[in-house]
Amino acid sequence: MDEGGDILIGIDAGTSVIKSTAFDLTGNQIAVASVPNRYRTRPDGAAVQSMDDTWADCVRTLRDLGGKVDDLAARTAAIAVTGQGDGTWLIDRDNRPVTEAWLWLDARAAPLAERVRGSAADRERFAITGTGLNACQMGAQLACMKQIMPEAVEQADAALHCKDWLYLNLTGVRATGPCEAVFTFGDFRTRTYDDRVIEVLGLLPEKRLLPDILDGSETTHPLAAAAAEATGLLAGTPIVLGFLDVACTAVGGGIHTDGRPAGCTIIGSTGMHMRATNQGDVFFNDNLTGYIMPLPIPGMVAQIQSNMASTLNIDWLLNLGAGLLGDFGRAPDRAELIDRIEDWLAASEPGKVLYHPYISEAGERGPFVDAAARAGFIGLSTEHGFAHMIRAVIEGLALAARDCYGAMGAIPREIRLTGGAARSDALRRIFAAAVGASVRTSTRQEAGAAGAAMMAAVAVGAYRDIQACIADWVSPRLGEPEAPDPALAAIYDRTFPAYRDARTALAPVWSALSGNGDDSV
Numbered sequence: 001m002d003e004g005g006d007i008l009i010g011i012d013a014g015t016s017v018i019k020s021t022a023f024d025l026t027g028n029q030i031a032v033a034s035v036p037n038r039y040r041t042r043p044d045g046a047a048v049q050s051m052d053d054t055w056a057d058c059v060r061t062l063r064d065l066g067g068k069v070d071d072l073a074a075r076t077a078a079i080a081v082t083g084q085g086d087g088t089w090l091i092d093r094d095n096r097p098v099t100e101a102w103l104w105l106d107a108r109a110a111p112l113a114e115r116v117r118g119s120a121a122d123r124e125r126f127a128i129t130g131t132g133l134n135a136c137q138m139g140a141q142l143a144c145m146k147q148i149m150p151e152a153v154e155q156a157d158a159a160l161h162c163k164d165w166l167y168l169n170l171t172g173v174r175a176t177g178p179c180e181a182v183f184t185f186g187d188f189r190t191r192t193y194d195d196r197v198i199e200v201l202g203l204l205p206e207k208r209l210l211p212d213i214l215d216g217s218e219t220t221h222p223l224a225a226a227a228a229e230a231t232g233l234l235a236g237t238p239i240v241l242g243f244l245d246v247a248c249t250a251v252g253g254g255i256h257t258d259g260r261p262a263g264c265t266i267i268g269s270t271g272m273h274m275r276a277t278n279q280g281d282v283f284f285n286d287n288l289t290g291y292i293m294p295l296p297i298p299g300m301v302a303q304i305q306s307n308m309a310s311t312l313n314i315d316w317l318l319n320l321g322a323g324l325l326g327d328f329g330r331a332p333d334r335a336e337l338i339d340r341i342e343d344w345l346a347a348s349e350p351g352k353v354l355y356h357p358y359i360s361e362a363g364e365r366g367p368f369v370d371a372a373a374r375a376g377f378i379g380l381s382t383e384h385g386f387a388h389m390i391r392a393v394i395e396g397l398a399l400a401a402r403d404c405y406g407a408m409g410a411i412p413r414e415i416r417l418t419g420g421a422a423r424s425d426a427l428r429r430i431f432a433a434a435v436g437a438s439v440r441t442s443t444r445q446e447a448g449a450a451g452a453a454m455m456a457a458v459a460v461g462a463y464r465d466i467q468a469c470i471a472d473w474v475s476p477r478l479g480e481p482e483a484p485d486p487a488l489a490a491i492y493d494r495t496f497p498a499y500r501d502a503r504t505a506l507a508p509v510w511s512a513l514s515g516n517g518d519d520s521v
């Protein structure tokens with residue numbers, strides 16, 4: 001480690017925001033710079049993002065961070081990068097984008113994934129990866145690309161993910177981390193590619209596109225001269241390829257502290273519900289759903305069920321209200337609406353209206369996979385107003401989390417909450433009661449960037465291992481446990497079976513609305 005380096009930078013290129021955060025070597029956050037992420041959706045289910053714009057936005061955050069931290073370039077010991085998972089970012093032999101990146105939100109591969117799911121070959125693939133097949137993943141998307149845009153696949157020389165693309169621009173090195181590499185194309189036990197998995201989607205010829213797997217806590221590459229000039233940082237600065245943002249956020253948010261695994265839920269654009277477990281103790285569900293992601297902790301993995309959309313449901317309802325008011329010339333800003341949520345929750349009764357939070361055009365992926373799944377309210381009457389709908393949406397997110405944890409075995413006794421929405425007292429109270437577990441939140445504002453920076457701290461020798469880093473960076477920042485409210489928990493214990501039964505019964509209705517059903521529905 002450079003003796004003059006007293007700062008670690010964590011880059012987190014998420015779906016909503018791209019951030020660069022500076023930390024000191026003991027985990028204190030110094031400054032953060034961010035820009036909104038930009039992507040486009042289309043009626044055909046596409047969700048695409050300019051790869052060049054993503055790099056430019058990343059550069060901007062690093063430049064802006066330099067304006068906030070004195071002498072940032074000389075003080076930076078290492079830079080770690082993480083980002084949104086799944087998706088497909090194709091480059092050619094000159095390391096240039098072949099086409100726009102397909103994001104995890106892209107639904108075009110859904111019919112293909114649905115045809116393969118549940119087959120004998122898919123069951124073998126699931127036994128190896130521990131991960132259910134869905135339209136978000138590079139495997140399904142590459143197979144879809146071969147059908148609808150084969151020229152792009154032919155032109156491609158590598159298939160990357162978001163963080164891998166940024167790492168390439170920072171270092172000139174093509175690589176990926178263990179997470180997406182093995183939950184899409186490999187064996188979580190060995191953290192290597194597996195031809196049996198690749199063959200299920202007919203992608204053995206495309207194995208040539210898969211980059212080397214790199215553990216950033218063990219290997220770094222120097223900041224390239226061109227990237228140094230663009231960012232204002234020093235050429236040669238060690239660059240760390242972090243695990244994907246979900247795994248980094250889990251580590252930064254406290255999924256494994258004091259040598260003890262726990263649950264961790266990220267309440268973000270998507271909802272990630274995780275439990276840390278020894279890789280030999282993984283629970284396999286019969287529905288072939290969920291993810292298993294390696295953690296940067298030897299022998300440990302995160303078993304994950306993921307709701308396709310989490311706070312996107314809240315955004316949708318708030319935007320609906322704002323749009324209506326805007327038609328009458330009074331459009332409140334987002335902060336004003338968010339500030340009202342606690343009041344709306346206080347003005348409404350719990351458990352009166354059910355809401356399934358499947359607002360994404362890509363449907364749902366956990367704890368079941370159905371590209372046709374859609375959001376909906378059940379139980380509305382003339383007595384209910386906007387406050388009841390807000391409550392139903394937030395309760396729906398909490399019940400969806402319970403649904404997900406139930407597909408991973410026993411619900412953890414304690415769940416660590418992270419994500420902006422976790423700062424809401426009322427939301428935490430609803431979540432704890434609905435899931436039936438104590439919750440703890442971290443004072444850490446940027447858990448994903450912190451998790452990546454923690455890998456950098458180990459890589460450059462600031463800590464001997466990730467557990468020692470967790471002891472300083474994570475454990476002291478966890479709040480006290482918040483136990484479930486017994487009366488509220490009793491209400492959700494009564495409503496959860498109805499929530500689950502209704503989403504099962506609605507499957508043929510969703511299919512009919514999507515055009516896949518028969519005339520008898």
